[in-house]
Amino acid sequence: xxxxxxxxxxxxxxxxxxxxxxxxxxxxxxxxxxxxxxxxxxxxxxxxxxxxxxxxxxxxxxxxxxxxxxxxxxxxxxxxxxxxxxxxxxxxxxxxxxxxxxxxxxxxxxxxxxxxxxxxxxxxxxxxxxxxxxxxxxxxxxxxxxxxxxxxxxxxxxxxxxxxxxxxxxxxxxxxxxxxxxxxxxxxxxxxxxxxxxxxxxxxxxxxxxx
Numbered sequence: 001x002x003x004x005x006x007x008x009x010x011x012x013x014x015x016x017x018x019x020x021x022x023x024x025x026x027x028x029x030x031x032x033x034x035x036x037x038x039x040x041x042x043x044x045x046x047x048x049x050x051x052x053x054x055x056x057x058x059x060x061x062x063x064x065x066x067x068x069x070x071x072x073x074x075x076x077x078x079x080x081x082x083x084x085x086x087x088x089x090x091x092x093x094x095x096x097x098x099x100x101x102x103x104x105x106x107x108x109x110x111x112x113x114x115x116x117x118x119x120x121x122x123x124x125x126x127x128x129x130x131x132x133x134x135x136x137x138x139x140x141x142x143x144x145x146x147x148x149x150x151x152x153x154x155x156x157x158x159x160x161x162x163x164x165x166x167x168x169x170x171x172x173x174x175x176x177x178x179x180x181x182x183x184x185x186x187x188x189x190x191x192x193x194x195x196x197x198x199x200x201x202x203x204x205x206x207x208x209x210x211x
Contacts, residue, residue: 001033020176020200022156052093052104053166054129061095061104065125077124086110088133088140089165108133108165133168135193143189144170157181159199169195176200 003012015032018025052061063069081087088108096102104127109116113130120128144161147170151158162171169192174181177198185194 001031017203025200050092050094050098052095052129053106053131054104056095061102061127063126064121064128068123068125073123073125077120080123081107081116081120082137084109084116085138086112086116086136088135088137088168089163091165093129103127104129106131108168110134110136135168135190137165140168140170140193143193146189147172147194162197164195167195169193171195171197173197173199176202 001012001014003010005011013034015034016025016027017029018027020026078090081090086109088110090105090107093104093106094102095104105124106129107116107120108131110133113132117128117130140163144163147158147161151161157174157176159173159175162173164171170189172185172194174196175198177196182196185196186192
């Protein structure tokens with residue numbers, strides 16, 4: 001099978017089927033190459049939907065004030081937004097799809113979207129989409145920091161932590177996801193605050209659950 005190598009390290013993308021006992025993954029079938037339509041497991045950021053979640057304005061996504069679309073203006077408005085206690089994250093969306101040549105900034109705030117838009121428009125004149133959020137960025141950061149601590153403490157099954165502003169939650173990478181693990185996180189941090197991203201997916205007929 002195809003692979004890449006550099007400085008003595010070899011890697012590639014493959015289908016692996018086997019059993020997981022909590023510490024060791026054992027192949028039960030030969031490895032297979034990944035096909036072009038296969039969705040990677042545990043790589044949500046690579047397959048995320050970056051379409052613009054707001055309704056398209058009349059006339060399309062056009063700049064409100066092209067004179068306020070410099071790199072400096074972009075950095076200023078993002079810095080101001082991030083300092084706001086109601087801020088809950090941002091990302092860039094692509095109304096025409098990736099590579100379509102058009103971008104729209106999406107920002108989340110816990111409330112008062114009109115007020116935030118007025119403030120942002122003092123600095124930024126490009127296309128803008130504002131959404132409400134149940135949890136602020138500061139609230140999610142506290143959760144992320146705690147999960148980071150638990151990951152560094154070698155909590156079984158925890159691999160890493162990431163942000164997920166599109167879904168207004170924290171992303172927890174785990175070896176294997178389970179309903180039991182999700183319920184525990186919901187009880188501790190609140191329902192839906194943490195989303196699991198597994199690196200192994202259960203196959204019917206194989207027991208790959210964490211023991």
